[in-house]
Amino acid sequence: xxxxxxxxxxxxxxxxxxxxxxxxxxxxxxxxxxxxxxxxxxxxxxxxxxxxxxxxxxxxxxxxxxxxxxxxxxxxxxxxxxxxxxxxxxxxxxxxxxxxxxxxxxxxxxxxxxxxxxxxxxxxxxxxxxxxxxxxxxxxxxxxxxxxxxxxxxxxxxxxxxxxxxxxxxxxxxxxxxxxxxxxxxxxxxxxxxxxxxxxxxxxxxxxxxxxxxxxxxxxxxxxxxxxxxxxxxxxxxxxxxxxxxxxxxxxxxxxxxxxxxxxxxxxxxxxxxxxxxxxxxxxxxxxxxxxxxxxxxxxxxxxxx
Amino acid sequence: xxxxxxxxxxxxxxxxxxxxxxxxxxxxxxxxxxxxxxxxxxxxxxxxxxxxxxxxxxxxxxxxxxxxxxxxxxxxxxxxxxxxxxxxxxxxxxxxxxxxxxxxxxxxxxxxxxxxxxxxxxxxxxxxxxxxxxxxxxxxxxxxxxxxxxxxxxxxxxxxxxxxxxxxxxxxxxxxxxxxxxxxxxxxxxxxxxxxxxxxxxxxxxxxxxxxxxxxxxxxxxxxxxxxxxxxxxxxxxxxxxxxxxxxxxxxxxxxxxxxxxxxxxxxxxxxxxxxxxxxxxxxxxxxxxxxxxxxxxxxxxxxxxxxxxxxxxxxxxxxxxxxxxxxxx
Amino acid sequence: xxxxxxxxxxxxxxxxxxxxxxxxxxxxxxxxxxxxxxxxxxxxxxxxxxxxxxxxxxxxxxxxxxxxxxxxxxxxxxxxxxxxxxxxxxxxxxxxxxxxxxxxxxxxxxxxxxxxxxxxxxxxxxxxxxxxxxxxxxxxxxxxxxxxxxxxxxxxxxxxxxxxxxxxxxxxxxxxxxxxxxxxxxxxxxxxxxxxxxxxxxxxxxxxxxxxxxxxxxxxxxxxxxxxxxxxxxxxxxxxxxxxxxxxxxx
Numbered sequence: 001x002x003x004x005x006x007x008x009x010x011x012x013x014x015x016x017x018x019x020x021x022x023x024x025x026x027x028x029x030x031x032x033x034x035x036x037x038x039x040x041x042x043x044x045x046x047x048x049x050x051x052x053x054x055x056x057x058x059x060x061x062x063x064x065x066x067x068x069x070x071x072x073x074x075x076x077x078x079x080x081x082x083x084x085x086x087x088x089x090x091x092x093x094x095x096x097x098x099x100x101x102x103x104x105x106x107x108x109x110x111x112x113x114x115x116x117x118x119x120x121x122x123x124x125x126x127x128x129x130x131x132x133x134x135x136x137x138x139x140x141x142x143x144x145x146x147x148x149x150x151x152x153x154x155x156x157x158x159x160x161x162x163x164x165x166x167x168x169x170x171x172x173x174x175x176x177x178x179x180x181x182x183x184x185x186x187x188x189x190x191x192x193x194x195x196x197x198x199x200x201x202x203x204x205x206x207x208x209x210x211x212x213x214x215x216x217x218x219x220x221x222x223x224x225x226x227x228x229x230x231x232x233x234x235x236x237x238x239x240x241x242x243x244x245x246x247x248x249x250x251x252x253x254x255x256x257x258x259x260x261x262x263x264x265x266x267x268x269x270x271x272x273x274x275x276x277x278x279x280x281x282x283x284x285x286x287x288x289x290x291x292x293x294x295x296x297x298x299x300x301x302x303x304x305x306x
Numbered sequence: 307x308x309x310x311x312x313x314x315x316x317x318x319x320x321x322x323x324x325x326x327x328x329x330x331x332x333x334x335x336x337x338x339x340x341x342x343x344x345x346x347x348x349x350x351x352x353x354x355x356x357x358x359x360x361x362x363x364x365x366x367x368x369x370x371x372x373x374x375x376x377x378x379x380x381x382x383x384x385x386x387x388x389x390x391x392x393x394x395x396x397x398x399x400x401x402x403x404x405x406x407x408x409x410x411x412x413x414x415x416x417x418x419x420x421x422x423x424x425x426x427x428x429x430x431x432x433x434x435x436x437x438x439x440x441x442x443x444x445x446x447x448x449x450x451x452x453x454x455x456x457x458x459x460x461x462x463x464x465x466x467x468x469x470x471x472x473x474x475x476x477x478x479x480x481x482x483x484x485x486x487x488x489x490x491x492x493x494x495x496x497x498x499x500x501x502x503x504x505x506x507x508x509x510x511x512x513x514x515x516x517x518x519x520x521x522x523x524x525x526x527x528x529x530x531x532x533x534x535x536x537x538x539x540x541x542x543x544x545x546x547x548x549x550x551x552x553x554x555x556x557x558x559x560x561x562x563x564x565x566x567x568x569x570x571x572x573x574x575x576x577x578x579x580x581x582x583x584x585x586x587x588x589x590x591x592x593x594x595x596x597x598x599x600x601x602x603x604x605x606x607x608x609x610x611x612x613x614x615x616x617x618x619x620x621x622x623x624x625x626x627x628x629x630x631x632x633x634x635x636x
Numbered sequence: 637x638x639x640x641x642x643x644x645x646x647x648x649x650x651x652x653x654x655x656x657x658x659x660x661x662x663x664x665x666x667x668x669x670x671x672x673x674x675x676x677x678x679x680x681x682x683x684x685x686x687x688x689x690x691x692x693x694x695x696x697x698x699x700x701x702x703x704x705x706x707x708x709x710x711x712x713x714x715x716x717x718x719x720x721x722x723x724x725x726x727x728x729x730x731x732x733x734x735x736x737x738x739x740x741x742x743x744x745x746x747x748x749x750x751x752x753x754x755x756x757x758x759x760x761x762x763x764x765x766x767x768x769x770x771x772x773x774x775x776x777x778x779x780x781x782x783x784x785x786x787x788x789x790x791x792x793x794x795x796x797x798x799x800x801x802x803x804x805x806x807x808x809x810x811x812x813x814x815x816x817x818x819x820x821x822x823x824x825x826x827x828x829x830x831x832x833x834x835x836x837x838x839x840x841x842x843x844x845x846x847x848x849x850x851x852x853x854x855x856x857x858x859x860x861x862x863x864x865x866x867x868x869x870x871x872x873x874x875x876x877x878x879x880x881x882x883x884x885x886x887x
Contacts, residue, residue: 221553232425505725
C-alpha cells in the first residue's frame with residue numbers, strides 16, 4: 001500500500017464528495033425549507049447525465065452539452081414543481097415519499113423508452129483529457145476539473161446564501177418557514193426557486209459524472225441513498241452540513257472500498273478479506289451515519305429553528 | 307342506541323367480496339384450467355400479508371419505515387439457508403426466521419425509535435441496505451444470483467407441493483393476520499399505538515411510556531413480514547437479494563398507503579390493485595394500435611409510476627380508506 | 637397546610653435569554669393558584685419545566701415531597717402531576733369518548749391487552765363517561781373531535797386531565813379563545829373542581845382569575861414578583877408597576 005495510492009484514493013474520494021455535495025446542497029434545502037421529501041432527486045441526476053450525453057453525441061459541443069444538462073433538468077424540476085410537488089407540500093411525508101417513488105419509476109422507464117435499456121457511453125471532452133500533477137503524482141485532468149468546478153459552485157452557493165437578499169430568505173426559510181410566509185414573502189416563488197436550484201445542481205452533478213460513470217436507467221437511486229445519508233448526517237437544511245457531510249461520506253466510501261480489504265488481509269486469508277472487506281465497505285457510510293446520529297441526533301451542523 | 311337495522315357499509319361489501327374472491331379462486335382456476343390464476347393470487351395474498359404487517363407499524367403506528375423489505379428477506383433466506391443445510395421442516399425454518407427477524411427488530415427498533423422524521427426513514431432504509439449488501443457478498447448462499455430452494459418446506463400432514471394446498475396455507479396466514487389485527491386495533495394496545503400516531507406528545511404527557519409499545523408494534527409488524535417472506539420463498543422456491551431492495555420496501559408502502567392506512571383491509575386492497583396493474587399492463591395485450599401494446603408491456607412500470615403519483619395526489623385516505631365506514635343507520 | 641408543589645430557584649436560559657430567573661413558587665394542597673403576568677413573562681416556560689417537557693438549567697421541583705426535577709414528563713403524569721395545553725392537543729381522529737378512554741387507560745394499565753374491544757370494557761368507558769359528564773360533554777361522546785367546536789375541544793382537554801385522577805393540574809390558559817358563554821361555563825366548571833384537585837392556573841382572563849383563585853402569583857421577566865390573595869395582588873404597587881402599559885388588565 002503505497003503513499004501514492006493513498007493520495008490517489010483521497011483525491012477520488014474528494015471528487016466523489018464534491019459530486020455528492022452538489023446533490024446534497026439542493027436536497028437539504030428542499031427538505032429544510034419546504035419540509036418536502038423529494039426522493040426523485042436521483043432521477044434528476046440521471047436526467048442530467050442523459051441530456052448532456054445525448055446532446056454531446058449529437059452536436060459534439062461540450063458547451064451545448066452542459067447547457068442541456070443543467071437547463072434540461074431545471075425545466076423538468078420546474079414542471080414537476082408546478083404539477084406535482086406544489087400539491088404535496090402541506091401533506092405528510094409519507095405521501096411525498098409515495099409520489100416521488102412513483103416519479104422514480106416513471107423516469108427510469110422513460111429513459112429506457114427514449115434511449116434503450118443499455119448504458120450509453122459518453123467521452124471526456126478533448127480539452128479535459130490527460131493527467132495533471134498533484135503532489136507530484138499524475139491525476140486525471142477531468143476528475144481534477146470536477147473537484148475545482150464543484151468547489152467553485154460551493155463558493156457560489158456560499159456567497160448566494162450569505163451575501164444576497166435571496167440568501168437571507170433561504171436561511172430564514174430553513175429556520176422558520178411559517179414565519180417568512182407570514183411576513184408576506186412570495187412563498188410560491190421561493191419554493192419554485194429552491195426546487196429549481198436543487199434541480200440545476202443535480203443536473204450539473206449528473207452531467208459531470210456522465211463520462212466517468214455508467215449512464216443507464218436506475219443510476220440515480222444508489223446516489224440518492226448516499227445523498228440522503230449525507231443530509232441526515234450533516235443536518236437537514238444546512239448547506240454547510242451538506243458540504244462537510246458530503247466530503248466525509250465521499251472519502252469514507254471511496255477509501256473504504258479500496259483499503260478495507262487490504263487492511264483485513266493482514267490478519268485474514270485474502271479471499272475472506274476481500275469478501276468481508278467489500279461487505280463492510282458497502283455499509284461503512286451507514287455505520288458512520290448511525291454513529292453521528294447516536295451522538296448528535298440532529299446531525300453535525302443542525303439548523304437552529306427560530 | 308336507537309334502532310338496530312343494519313345496513314352494510316361500502317367497506318364491508320368490498321371486504322366480503324375480496325375475501326370471498328380469494329376463497330373461490332382455486333375453484334374458478336380448476337374449472338377454467340388456468341393454474342396460473344392460483345400462483346398469481348397466492349403471490350397477491352403473500353404481498354397483502356407483508357403489507358398488512360407494515361400497516362401495523364406504518365398505518366396504525368405512524369412509523370414511516372422504508373426498510374421493511376429487510377424482514378421479507380430474513381423470512382425468505384431463513385427458508386433458503388435452512389434448505390441449503392438440509393433443514394427442510396417448515397416449522398423449524400419459520401421458527402428460525404421469526405427468531406432472527408425478532409432479534410433484528412429488537413435491535414434496530416430502539417435505535418430507529420429514538421429518531422423521527424427524515425432520520426427515521428433513513429435509518430430504517432440503512433439497515434435494509436446493510437442486509438442487502440451482506441447477502442450479496444455471501445457467495446456461499448448464492449450472492450447476487452440468489453438461492454434456490456431444492457424443495458418446498460415440509461409441513462407435516464400437508465402436501466405443500468400441491469399449489470392449491472399451498473394457496474390455502476397462504477390464505478389462512480392472511481386471514482389470521484387480518485383477524486388478529488382487527489381485534490388488536492380495537493383493544494387497549496391498538497388504541498395506544500394509534501394514539502401515538504395521532505399525537506405522540508400528548509400520549510407522553512398522559513403518562514404512557516410510549517417507547518416500549520411502539521417497539522412492540524414494530525417487532526410485531528416485522529414478524530408478520532418474516533412470515534410473508536417465508537411463504538414467498540416457498541412459492542417460487544427462490545430466495546433473492548432483490549427481495550431486500552428499497553423498491554420492495556417502497557412498493558409495500560405504496561400498497562399500505564394507497565390501499566388505506568390504519569384500516570384492516572386497506573393493505574389488501576392496495577396489494578390487489580398494484581399487482582393487478584402490474585399483471586395487466588405487463589402481460590395482457592390491450593388491443594392498442596401499432597406498437598403501443600408491446601411498448602406498454604415492456605414499460606409498464608412507467609404506467610404504475612404515473613398511477614401512483616396521481617393516486618397519491620387525489621386520494622386522501624387511500625382507496626379503501628375513502629369508502630364510508632358506518633354500519634348502523636337510524 | 638401542606639405544600640403539594642415546591643419549586644425552588646428554577647433557572648432556564650435559551651441561548652442568552654433568561655426565560656426563568658431563579659423562580660420559586662409554592663402551591664398548597666387543595667388550592668387554586670393562579671399564575672399571571674405580562675406577555676413574554678415566561679409563564680409557559682415555567683409550566684413546561686414543572687410538567688417535565690423542558691429540563692431546568694438549575695433549581696429543583698418537589699411534588700408531594702418527591703424530587704421530580706429529573707423525572708420525564710410521563711412519569712410525573714403517572715404520579716398525579718397533569719397538565720392541559722394552551723393549544724388544544726387531543727386526538728383528532730378519535731371520538732370524544734375514545735379520547736377520554738385513552739386518558740383513563742393511562743392510569744389503569746394493561747396496555748398490552750390485544751383482544752378485548754375497549755368500547756365493551758366498563759373499566760374504561762364508565763370513568764370516561766363520568767369525566768365527560770363532569771365537563772358537560774356527555775352529549776358529544778360519539779362525535780369525532782375534528783368535528784367539534786373550539787370551546788368543546790377545550791372542555792375535552794379538561795375532561796382528559798380530570799380522567800387522569802390528578803393530584804395537581806397545570807391548566808395553561810383553558811379559557812383562551814372562548815366566547816363569553818363558553819368562558820362562563822368553563823369558569824363554573826373550575827369552580828366545581830376547586831378543593832377536590834389542586835390547580836395551578838395560567839390565565840389572562842382577569843375576571844376568571846379573581847373569581848376563582850385562592851392565591852395569585854405575578855410573574856415578570858421569568859421571576860415571581862408578588863404572591864398573595866387576589867385582593868392583595870389587586871392593590872399591590874409592585875404589580876401595578878409590572879403591568880405598566882397594560883393597565884386595562886387590572887380590573
